[in-house]
Amino acid sequence: MQMGGKTVYGASVGILMLETRFPRIFGDIGNAQTWPFAVQYRVVRGATPDKVVRDDPTKLVDAFIEAGQELVRMGCDGITTNCGFLSLIQDDVKQALNVPVATSSLMQVPMVQQLLPAGKRVGVLTISKDTLTAEHLAAAGAPMDTPIIGTDQGRCFTRDILGDALEIDFAACRLDLKDAADQMVTDHPEVGAIVLECTNMVPYAKDIRKQTGLPVFSIYSFVNWFQSGLLPRAFPMELDDPRG
Numbered sequence: 063m064q065m066g067g068k069t070v071y072g073a074s075v076g077i078l079m080l081e082t083r084f085p086r087i088f089g090d091i092g093n094a095q096t097w098p099f100a101v102q103y104r105v106v107r108g109a110t111p112d113k114v115v116r117d118d119p120t121k122l123v124d125a126f127i128e129a130g131q132e133l134v135r136m137g138c139d140g141i142t143t144n145c146g147f148l149s150l151i152q153d154d155v156k157q158a159l160n161v162p163v164a165t166s167s168l169m170q171v172p173m174v175q176q177l178l179p180a181g182k183r184v185g186v187l188t189i190s191k192d193t194l195t196a197e198h199l200a201a202a203g204a205p206m207d208t209p210i211i212g213t214d215q216g217r218c219f220t221r222d223i224l225g226d227a228l229e230i231d232f233a234a235c236r237l238d239l240k241d242a243a244d245q246m247v248t249d250h251p252e253v254g255a256i257v258l259e260c261t262n263m264v265p266y267a268k269d270i271r272k273q274t275g276l277p278v279f280s281i282y283s284f285v286n287w288f289q290s291g292l293l294p295r296a297f298p299m300e301l302d303d304p305r306g
Contacts, residue, residue, distance in 0.1 A: 068137035073100035074292040075285060076133030078126055078143040080109045082226050089265030091144045091281055096264070099289055102138055104129040111224045115147050115190050123151045127158040134159055139292045142285050146259035147194070149201040164288050167259055167281040168202035174255050174279055175205075182254030185209040185246045187239070187270070189220050189260040209250040213238045223262050232265070239266040240273055247274050255279065 079092055086092040094101065106129045109122050126148070130141050140162040141155070149166035156163035171184050178184070186204075188194045191212025199208055213219045216238030222230045246253055256270060258280040267278045 070137035073102045074139040075289050076102045076138030076141045078129050079103055079105045080111055080114060080145055081105050081107055084226050085230055087232055087265055091261040102133055102136055104133050111226060114145050115224055116193050119148055119150050123154050126151055126155055130155055130159045134161055140288055144261045149198050152201055166202050167284050168204055170257050170279050170284050171204035178254040183252050185250055185253035185256050187242050187258050188212050190214055209253055211242045211246045213242050236266050236269060240269055243270040243274050
């Protein structure tokens with residue numbers, strides 16, 4: 063006999079989305095085809111990129127909790143979001159939802175740091191260096207002196223994502239990310255791995271890896287790990303004889 067209690071089964075990860083209209087390409091957290099498993103989405107009304115990144119997202123915590131509760135009622139076993147700056151609401155949301163919550167890609171920083179040899183550090187690429195504060199890092203468990211490089215001065219990535227543009231030149235965005243990666247390894251040669259704060263940077267992770275030679279971790283790597291715990295893969299109990 064199988065127990066019920068959910069509305070939707072097989073989609074364990076719920077994603078809280080900012081309210082946006084900009085295009086979302088393959089690899090973006092907001093493109094459902096990005097994921098190798100089923101996910102569920104809820105839009106947090108009034109939570110625009112500008113309000114979350116350049117203002118104080120804690121003002122919107124009640125709206126995030128309400129949308130998260132809807133996802134949990136639908137059947138999600140864990141919740142994430144589509145903005146790294148939401149580390150500031152991690153504690154409030156996880157307490158209110160009573161399920162595992164992974165608000166920010168920045169939460170990978172301390173975990174990745176444990177993988178690196180002595181003398182190497184994790185660097186962060188962000189959409190807005192001007193507003194990524196020590197409070198954001200502390201909320202994610204990251205060191206206060208984490209090297210940070212932003213795309214703020216680039217061609218269009220920061221401008222068009224935070225400005226919620228209807229059209230985006232993604233080829234130019236790729237150049238912005240490659241420039242930021244170059245600056246990271248030039249300014250901080252001690253960096254041994256990169257974490258992408260912004261969930262919209264995922265499509266460029268491979269370019270960054272190729273250009274810098276460093277491992278690159280993103281919301282994609284984080285949520286894949288997260289989901290593997292929420293819905294572990296089943297393995298057959300009986301296997302063919304490996305000797306043939």
